[in-house]
Every structure is written in C-alpha cells, then in structure tokens.
Amino acid sequence: MDSMDIRLAKLARAGDRAAFAELVELYKDKIYHLAYRMLHNWHEAEEIVQETFLRVFTNLERYDETQKFSTWIYRIGTNLCIDRLRKRKPSYSLDSEMNEGEGTDWYSLLPSQEDTPDEQLLLSETQTQIRESIETLPEKYKAVVILRYLQDLSLQEISDVLSMPVTTIKTRLHRGREFLRKKLEKIL
Template sequence: MDFVEKRLTQRAKRGDREAFAELIEIYKDKIFQLAYRMVGNRQDAEDIAQETFLRVYANLHSYDDSYKFSTWIYRIATNLCIDRGRKKRPDFSLDEETEPGQGMDWYSRLSSSEKTPEDKVVTQELQETVQGALSQLQPKYRSIMILRYIEDLSLQEISDIVKLPITTIKTRIHRGREALRSKLRLM
C-alpha cells in the first residue's frame, strides 16, 4: 500500500486528478470514522472529512514524501476535529444516533453466518457506551485514544500526527485509559 500511495501522491502533486480521486477513495471512510469518533456527530464528521480533503488538495504541493501520507492526512483531520471542538460547545440529542432508513433492511442483513439480532444489539450497545465515554474525554486524550486503539496506529505514527514526543503520547494513553475506565464505571 505504501508504494501505491507514494505513486498516487506523486501523480497527484503533478496535477493528476484521477490519482487524487484514488487517494480520496482509499481514505474517505477512515477519515470519516476518525472524525465521527472524535466529534460524535455524523454531520460534523462529514464536514470535517470534506474539509480534510479540501486542505489536502490545496496543500498537496507542500506534502513531504519522506513522511507517510497517512500520517499527514490523519494530522490534518485530527487538527480539524480539535479545532471544531474548541469552536463549538457540545450539543446533545437523544435521537441523533438513530437514523431511520439508513441500511436497516433486517432481512437482507440476516444470514446464518452473521451474529444473531440479540448479539448485534449487545455489540451496538457496547459500541455506543464506549463511544459515549470517549466523547466525554478531553480532546487531547480522546484523539490519542482513537488513533491508538481504534485506528491502531503505532506510537511513532501518533507522535508524527499530533507533533508530540512519544513519552507524552504514552502519558496521554495512560491517563486517557484511566479517564475512560472511570467514565465507563459511571455508565
């Protein structure tokens, strides 16, 4: 993947729109998921993902090929999420998570190899509980926890994204886990 990304970024830097479209295709879901986990709101996550790609396109000429493209794009998205959190006070909606008509055709989703409906509900409730606890963490801990445990990035990659030393990353992971643990106990 790194070789493919490197070729795509080189082509995109030369103005190849198809190469840039391929980069968007590779990262659109990852960036949306990162943003959604950080801001907890589908509309804001879509806006952040779109803004991320706009900034990537506008600043592609300044991208340094010696760094992984994923590190660069995650840094942009993470910074946009943190900025959004600073500008906007949290708003809570009891019905925000349920969106009727969004792929809820149960008959097409059930098959013998899938989890039972009860298992799906339990899994969804657990994911919502963890997402709720994550959304209550301070942004400096939330971003690190998402990058480490959900995006499964290495400490070095996280360090490159947030521009902090690895020792600080380790400290924030430890404190983030403790904060998450105490939030989950209260839920």
C-alpha cells in the same frame, strides 16, 4: 500501501486528477470514521472529510515524501476535528434570553444526543457506553485514544500525526485509559 500513496501523491501534485481521486477513495472512509468518532456527528464528519481533502489538494506541494502519506492526512483530519471541538464550546449562557423570534432559550438550539434507529440497531449497549465514555474524555486524551484504539495507529504514527513526543503520547494514552476505566467501572 505507503509507496503507492506516495506515488499517487506525486502524480496528483503533477495534476493527475485520477491519482487524486484514488487517494480520496483510499482515505475518505478512514477520515470519516476518525471524524465521526471524534465529533459524534455525521454531518460534521462529512464536512471534515471534505475539508481534509480540500486541504490535501491545495497543499500537495507541501507534502514531504519522506513521511507516510497516511500520517500527513490523519494529521490534517485530526487537527480539523480538534479545531471543530474547540469551536463547539459555547461562550453563552444557556439560560440567557434570546432575541425575539429565535425561540425561548438556548436549550432549543442544542443538537439532540439521541442516536438514529439505525445507530441503535448497530451498537450494543456496551459499545454505546464505551462510545459515550470516549465522548467525555478531555480533548488532549480523546484524540490519542481514538487514533490508537479506533484507528489502530501505532504510538509513533500518533506522535507524527499530533507532532508530540512518543513519551507524551504514552502518558496521554495511559491517562485516557485510566479516565475511561474509572468511568466505565461506574457504569458497567
């Protein structure tokens, strides 16, 4: 698949719109699942997919054909998710007064954490608890755990995506698993 990806990237770089459309078709669902698992918000995940392909399109000349295309696109998607997670952290007090006409407090602006009925049907109780536990992972462990266990990337691929040594990836993966194990022991 990687040689086909590289061929498609070369064609897209040369202006072949069909080749770029094929790259989008190959990776849109993978990037969506990555983003949804990191952000747990379908709307934000869709935005990340669009932003990822916009960045791929505008930076195709920067793609290094000696590297796997999948690594390059996962790096873009993962970095966009991490940026989004960082921006999410509120810098205001939930108890502070709001301007007139905006509601009574900041709590009313927080998105609901409830799943839709479709999501409730699709996820068993255990899967839900695991997903919620992954959501509570610190950022530095969350990306590694999601890329390894939910996107099934190798340690070397994760290292390439996050631009970190494999030893750091192993350490973060181990600590992330320990964090999850302790959290799940309390729940399950």
